[in-house]
Amino acid sequence: MKLSPNTAPAEPTDLLIRMHNQVGAAVDVTGTPDSSYWSCHGCGYGYGYSSIDHHVDTTRARANAHAADCRAAYHRLDR
Ligand SMILES: [Zn+2]
8 A cells, every 4th residue: 555645644733533544545533532633644635623512532433434434545635
C-alpha cells in the first residue's frame, strides 16, 4: 500500500486522538474533551468548530466511522 504524505502530518497542539483512514491518511480529533471536532487529512472533510460543542466521545465515534469508510489520500490538499 502506498502511504499518503498525509499519514503523519504535523500534530496540532490540541490533538486529542489520531486515527487513520483505510489508506493511511490521518484523521485527527482536536480541541478539548468537552469541545472537540475532527478532520480528515485524506479528503479534507470534517466538522469545524460550531455553536454545538461536541464531547470527545461523540467526536471520536464520528471520526472513527469516517476513518472506516474513507479511502481518500489526497496528495495536494493544503490543510
Ligand atoms: Zn476522509
